[in-house]
Amino acid sequence: MSSVDLKTDVPHSARVYDYLLGGKDNFAADREAAAKITAVWPNLPTSMRANRNFMTRVAHYLAARQGIRQFLDIGTGLPTSPNLHEVVQAVAPESRVVYVDNDPIVLVHARALLTSSPEGRTTYIDASLRDPDSIIKAPQLAQTLDLSQPVAVCLLAIMHYVVDEQEAHDIIDRLMGPMPSGSALALSTATADSNPEEVGRGIAMYNARGITSKVRTKAEVTALFDGLGLVSPGVPLVHQWHPDDEALSIEDSQVSMYGGVAIKP
Amino acid sequence: MVTRGQEGGSAGPTILRVLLGAHLRRLREARGISREDAGWKIRSSESKISRMELGRVSFKERDIADLLTLYGCHDEEERSRLVALAKEANTPGWWHRYGDVTPNWFQAYVGLESAANLIRTYEVQFVPGLLQTREYARAVIMLGHGRAADQEIAHRVELRMSRQQILTRPEPVQLWVVIDETALRRPVGGVEVMRGQIEALIATAKLPNVRLQVIPFDVGGHAAAGGSYSILRFPDPELPDVVYIEQLTSAVYLDKREDVDQYTTAMEVLCVKAEPPERTFDVLDGILSDLHTHS
Numbered sequence: 001m002s003s004v005d006l007k008t009d010v011p012h013s014a015r016v017y018d019y020l021l022g023g024k025d026n027f028a029a030d031r032e033a034a035a036k037i038t039a040v041w042p043n044l045p046t047s048m049r050a051n052r053n054f055m056t057r058v059a060h061y062l063a064a065r066q067g068i069r070q071f072l073d074i075g076t077g078l079p080t081s082p083n084l085h086e087v088v089q090a091v092a093p094e095s096r097v098v099y100v101d102n103d104p105i106v107l108v109h110a111r112a113l114l115t116s117s118p119e120g121r122t123t124y125i126d127a128s129l130r131d132p133d134s135i136i137k138a139p140q141l142a143q144t145l146d147l148s149q150p151v152a153v154c155l156l157a158i159m160h161y162v163v164d165e166q167e168a169h170d171i172i173d174r175l176m177g178p179m180p181s182g183s184a185l186a187l188s189t190a191t192a193d194s195n196p197e198e199v200g201r202g203i204a205m206y207n208a209r210g211i212t213s214k215v216r217t218k219a220e221v222t223a224l225f226d227g228l229g230l231v232s233p234g235v236p237l238v239h240q241w242h243p244d245d246e247a248l249s250i251e252d253s254q255v256s257m258y259g260g261v262a263i264k265p
Numbered sequence: 266m267v268t269r270g271q272e273g274g275s276a277g278p279t280i281l282r283v284l285l286g287a288h289l290r291r292l293r294e295a296r297g298i299s300r301e302d303a304g305w306k307i308r309s310s311e312s313k314i315s316r317m318e319l320g321r322v323s324f325k326e327r328d329i330a331d332l333l334t335l336y337g338c339h340d341e342e343e344r345s346r347l348v349a350l351a352k353e354a355n356t357p358g359w360w361h362r363y364g365d366v367t368p369n370w371f372q373a374y375v376g377l378e379s380a381a382n383l384i385r386t387y388e389v390q391f392v393p394g395l396l397q398t399r400e401y402a403r404a405v406i407m408l409g410h411g412r413a414a415d416q417e418i419a420h421r422v423e424l425r426m427s428r429q430q431i432l433t434r435p436e437p438v439q440l441w442v443v444i445d446e447t448a449l450r451r452p453v454g455g456v457e458v459m460r461g462q463i464e465a466l467i468a469t470a471k472l473p474n475v476r477l478q479v480i481p482f483d484v485g486g487h488a489a490a491g492g493s494y495s496i497l498r499f500p501d502p503e504l505p506d507v508v509y510i511e512q513l514t515s516a517v518y519l520d521k522r523e524d525v526d527q528y529t530t531a532m533e534v535l536c537v538k539a540e541p542p543e544r545t546f547d548v549l550d551g552i553l554s555d556l557h558t559h560s
Binding site: 008 | 439505541
């Protein structure tokens, strides 16, 4: 086997995210980048936590209210409690979750620590969102998910790394294409609408650190759900989507993510 | 929002506090004394005891002395050792090589181990202590202390077995082991003992909180070639990870961020190079059938 260079000396989005959520799976380059970014974007950690809590509420909604038992989570990131499979397996232990990421460190952590309930199943695919066919055609997907039954495709805090609008639409079409009626798309992505100056500076800093990313308007985010039926309340800032008490305590200007859930007709 | 200490700051004493706190908790529980009663004894509250036991507050010498009395710890040597530990725990920024400070370095490790919620271990030579069978543990201990009295050997084996409780307690520790195939092939204690050990590994690796990855022979030299070590993580978000490296007569504890980063990077490389956890059972089955042919 050839030598492995994990490039821990270069900031990585998953580890910066981990650091900003209070995790310990990060390295000096990640912490330094995070410090530079939060210096100009002080609300980012609050926004990321709001996004993480959005994931929890969405996953619970999909399992409990939509009865979905199969999940395809792309851009898994480093484990942070509660993880998606924990949320949905708490509702239905037999739930199956396929985690997808292309970062080797994220993948080893996912394989070791994102472990299923005995009734359900978790599997892991080493693939990039930028190559959706490699996800859809992965043998682990066919072994884990029954594509005659609804699947929830989760693209949470990842689409802002796809900066080309046409490519973003193509990716979602490719992923949702093989999914049967009743499947869901859960998506959240960055916006500057709620705090243009601060977020603008922050995104510029992300790009300067080599993590290419973009913000979208509400109309652009809504368009990502084209052809699918958005559930109420549509595409609000993530803390306004079926808020709990914690979400209600957050100001709009602190949150720079839109999110929503849509069902395939 | 989580507040953070300075990078590379004086995290040492916090670990000592965790250590001392965990030790006090074990003493209290062994006596069946409630946190409330213990709090009363030191003119304070249940929640103060709870914070002390989690290593979240500094210790007053007088409180430690009163608690040790309440917990029936009257041995002067032990008492002064723990009070000294409490003093050290209140001293900022001194601490990297715990092994220099006390000969009881291994007790210190056991304390940290029981306070951790995630332990990552890389093992080159032996099956890790937390996964050893009684017979295998005895054989390993005999290698190092072959001339010790039977009673001492038995005592060491017992210590090792009791450490394993952290795997099955309520809210068990998450144990993530990377082990070199060499360690699984070397028949410590003979073929029979090794067979029992491999069978036990197959059973333990099925626990939801235990993950075992094997580095096969055909993977060349690897980054952590220095040798075995562990990285311990604690539930408190403020506490840094600690790297633990055992040596013949002492142990090294590293908690400076730069050191921990280097050992963690090496651990990530090992995990990437090792077979994924789902392959472990095939590897263990293969070793087991080889052991059957050889017997």
